[in-house]
Amino acid sequence: MDECILPVMNTGLRGVDVASSKICDVRGKERKLIYRGFLIEDLAQNVSFEEVCFLLLYERLPKKQELENFQQSLKQKRQIPENIFSFLKILPSDMNPMDVLQMATPLLIQNDQTIGEPGIENILFSAENLIAGIATITAAWERIRNKKQVISPDNDLSHAENFLYMLNGKKPDAETAHFFDTSLVLHAEHSFNASTFTARQVASTRAHIYSAIAAAIGSLSGALHGGANVKVMKMLKEIGSVDRIDAYINDLLNSGGLIMGLGHAVYQTDDPRAIILAPMSKKMGQIANQPLWYDLSRELEKKGKTAFKAKKHKEIFSNVDFYSASLFYAMGITTDLFSPLFAISRVSGWAAHVIEEQYAMAAPKPSLYRPGAEYVGDYCGPDECVFTEMDDR
Ligand SMILES: CC(C)(COP(=O)(O)OP(=O)(O)OC[C@H]1O[C@@H](n2cnc3c(N)ncnc32)[C@H](O)[C@@H]1OP(=O)(O)O)[C@@H](O)C(=O)NCCC(=O)NCCS
DSSP, X not given: OOTTSOOOOOGGGTTOOOSOOSSEEEETTTTXXXXXXXXXXXXXXXXXXXXXXXXXXXXXXXXXXXXXXXXHHHHHTTSOOHHHHHHHHTSOTTSOHHHHHHHHGGGGGGGOTTTTOSOHHHHHHHHHHHHHHHHHHHHHHHHHHTXXXXXXXXXXXXXXXXXXXXHHSSOOOHHHHHHHHHHHHHHSOOSSOHHHHHHHHHHHTTOOHHHHHHHHHHHHTSTTTTTHHHHHHHHHHHHOXXXXXXXXXXXXXXXXXXXXXXXXXXXXXXXXXXXXXXXXXXXXXXHTTOTHHHHHHHHHHHHHHHHHHHHHSSOOOBOHHHHHHHHHHHTTOOGGGHHHHHHHHHHHHHHHHHHHHHHOSSSOOOSSOOOOOOOOSSOOOSSOOOOOOGGGO
């Protein structure tokens, strides 16, 4: 620690601003999520995931021709090198898809001739290569681990439609594709959350964007972050019926467990994304003739909030993972793919942050993130540390 910097203890950096950013504003008290000046509610209702990617990367919404060019550019990058499929085929089929995604993502470098070369146009190429490639890897892994043939991308389809097509081998119906596209819009960006901070921290070392994104995928895989949607579904299955909710919550809270999908480090109100996802989950459950998962979620949310308040004397609210779990499940998506779905979307936000970290000169940020830590280890005398010889240990 530099002598001139006074240490401030703030466990987990809560409430500490570590840089400036123009990408996203999360107003936790006001229930507002804003991507580059646009409210999430407006974006979810009016624009596609591709438009959001353009907005995050190019700092404004695209004009018609710009969007067409951008869509074309993403489509050109959907086809990933054959040796990535060969790599996936040699992996044990029970490997967690997030681990697979984290390992395979840097292999996309092969499509990138200018990796690491300075120039905003080069890193934008990489960002698009990652957005397109991560979706292909995820779909391919689902097919390969189930001993099915990999499906080539269909360039007549949007990003959301094409992902579902590569996953299932059939084109999705319009409503499923629309809900999936909206869920990609909702998951795209969320300021300095754990995985984005990971990406920025890696980028601050001047490591390249593939390295930063692979690290962010690792961060996202954790149960307290993007892994929560998988745990929400596990919890819903364990509960199984509405009449078992009370007992389940009681046992969970009494044993110090967490109701997954509730609580957030920033929001002190319901997460605006959960509010948009809830009716989508309900509708998708009806379409799939599986209303149980939404019904269970709704009751669990109500009862969980009440029980938490009684126990902790404070409010708790649903987060993005709460209703995305039942939504994705009703779409027929395998539960352990829920976190990769998060990554397929969030890669756009991570990439925008890596670009801001490495290229935006105006925004105040450290040249390298390097926080301190309060040392609470063994005391070393004021004068000198004494080494313990082998015979004295
Ligand atoms: C997301 C999360 C880490 C945010 O944490 P936070 O606001 O910093 O709150 P803390 O972790 O400091 O928790 C404060 C207290 O509430 C409890 N709490 C927080 N979320 C809880 C939950 N979902 N269920 C039960 N108790 C919870 C904590 O155990 C802690 O109790 P304590 O004071 O007795 O130690 C936390 O709410 C959580 O673990 N949620 C479940 C996982 C999840 O859904 N993650 C996805 C986030 S988008």
